[in-house]
Amino acid sequence: MKPLTSSKVCTLCNKNEQFFSREYSGEKLCKKCFTQSIESKVRATITRYKMLRFNDHLAVAVSGGKDSLSLLYILAKLNKFRPNTTLTAVTVDEGIEGYRNEALEIAASNCKQLKIPHHIVSFKELYGFSLDEIVQRARSRGETELTACAYCGVLRRKAINAGARQVCASKVATAHTLDDEVQTVLMNIFHGDVMRLAKEKPVTSEVHPLLVQKIKPFCEIPEKESALYAYVKKIDFQDTPCPYASEALRNDIRGMINQMEAKHAGTKFTVFKAIERLRPALEETAKKEKFQTCKECGEPSALDLCKSCELLGHVR
Ligand code: SF4
Ligand code: ZN
Ligand code: ZN
Numbered sequence: 436m437k438p439l440t441s442s443k444v445c446t447l448c449n450k451n452e453q454f455f456s457r458e459y460s461g462e463k464l465c466k467k468c469f470t471q472s473i474e475s476k477v478r479a480t481i482t483r484y485k486m487l488r489f490n491d492h493l494a495v496a497v498s499g500g501k502d503s504l505s506l507l508y509i510l511a512k513l514n515k516f517r518p519n520t521t522l523t524a525v526t527v528d529e530g531i532e533g534y535r536n537e538a539l540e541i542a543a544s545n546c547k548q549l550k551i552p553h554h555i556v557s558f559k560e561l562y563g564f565s566l567d568e569i570v571q572r573a574r575s576r577g578e579t580e581l582t583a584c585a586y587c588g589v590l591r592r593k594a595i596n597a598g599a600r601q602v603c604a605s606k607v608a609t610a611h612t613l614d615d616e617v618q619t620v621l622m623n624i625f626h627g628d629v630m631r632l633a634k635e636k637p638v639t640s641e642v643h644p645l646l647v648q649k650i651k652p653f654c655e656i657p658e659k660e661s662a663l664y665a666y667v668k669k670i671d672f673q674d675t676p677c678p679y680a681s682e683a684l685r686n687d688i689r690g691m692i693n694q695m696e697a698k699h700a701g702t703k704f705t706v707f708k709a710i711e712r713l714r715p716a717l718e719e720t721a722k723k724e725k726f727q728t729c730k731e732c733g734e735p736s737a738l739d740l741c742k743s744c745e746l747l748g749h750v751r
Contacts, residue, residue: 446461446463446464447464447472448468451465451466451467454466454469455469455660455663458700458701459700459703459704466667469663469664469667470664470668473505473656473660473664474509474512474513476655477506477509477652477653478513480637480652481650481652484637486637486652487606488605490520490521491519491520491521492523492602492603492605492606493510493520493521493522493523493604493605493650494523494554494598494599494604494607495510495523495525495551495608496525496526496595496598496607496608496609496610497524497525497546497553498526498527498538498542499526499537499538499539499540499542499672499673500538500672500673500674501662501672502610502611502612502653502658502661502662502665503542503610504541504542504670504671504672505610505661505662505664505665506608506652506653506661507522507524507549507551508545508668509664510608510652511551522551523551523552523553523554523602523604524542524546524551524553524554525553525554525555525595525599525604525607526538526542526553526554526555526598527556527558527591527594527595528557529558529587529590530559530564530566530568531565531567531677533678534675534677537673538673539555541672541673544671545671545672552602554601555598556597556601557594558594561593561594562590562743564747564750566583566587566590566679568750569586569590569750570586570679572750573586573749573750576749578749581746581749582679583679584679584680584685586750587679589743589746593734593741595607595609596645596734599647600647604647605647605648606647606648606649606650607647607648607649607650608649608652609649609651610651611651611653612653612654612656612661613653613654613656613657613658613704613707614657614658614659614689614692616707617692617703617706617707618685618688620632620635620707620710621691621692622684622685622688623635625684625688630720630721632710632713632714632717633714633717633718633720637650637654638650638651642726642735643726645733645734645735646726654707655704655707657703692706727739729743732744
């Protein structure tokens with residue numbers, strides 16, 4: 436075998452063949468160093484943001500896609516060396532015909548392999564309607580303003596919190612990647628909802644006894660790298676897109692950020708860090724907004740009727 440020239444050798448171990456070029460850092464990594472770098476980054480993020488305490492029971496929101504399964508694998512791996520966290524996977528069944536059943540099976544088989552308990556919480560059980568039924572009702576009323584994702588996003592957030600409470604978790608981990616975080620920042624700005632920038636952070640504040648604290652161990656992992664981790668580790672994940680996946684604004688923003696990142700490597704990190712620096716000032720103002728209890732469902736809410744109940748009111 437011909438020896439590798441130094442330009443094709445991993446810049447970290449100086450031994451194995453290069454496989455991935457990390458533009459924003461200049462590293463050119465072999466498969467082993469790449470997967471190890473993702474695992475150490477996640478460990479460092481958990482430590483930096485003090486995401487976990489000794490003996491936490493962590494509910495991991497697992498959709499069956501690449502990001503959430505990569506996260507579950509990494510958390511299970513980290514926990515093997517320091518087994519001081521109990522893990523339970525929680526999957527939300529929104530009720531999307533021809534899509535969610537496959538994801539549920541994939542999530543279940545991964546959990547079985549990792550010996551992690553798997554809990555499913557469904558829209559139908561919680562709200563009396565599946566997402567398909569909600570969309571059908573909205574369409575039959577001629578509603579065009581709210582997309583399926585607009586309903587799904589609000590109801591799923593509440594369902595994950597309910598699922599985490601059902602398994603008595605002390606925290607819930609979601610697989611939001613760096614890309615998701617940056618897209619959300621820009622979406623909040625485009626929607627004019629700047630106070631959400633204070634709330635959407637790597638570790639949410641404990642603002643209500645019924646809200647399980649949320650942590651995002653992937654907040655500094657680009658989506659591309661989380662996908663690559665799943666491929667290299669041969670994780671079985673669902674890659675069929677959701678039939679409703681067409682949220683126009685988020686897709687436009689994703690395209691715009693990816694273009695910027697391709698031209699100016701590191702843009703995503705710059706936006707993420709900029710918001711991190713700005714957040715303390717925003718939080719000072721956000722403190723004045725008090726959390727209340729929804730008059731209909733009794734769950735935490737910014738107004739006297741929570742967003743879920745408002746949306747479900749339209750559906751009913
Ligand atoms: Fe829900 Fe939209 Fe995601 Fe489908 S694409 S799971 S409808 S948020
Ligand atoms: Zn290497
Ligand atoms: Zn409510």
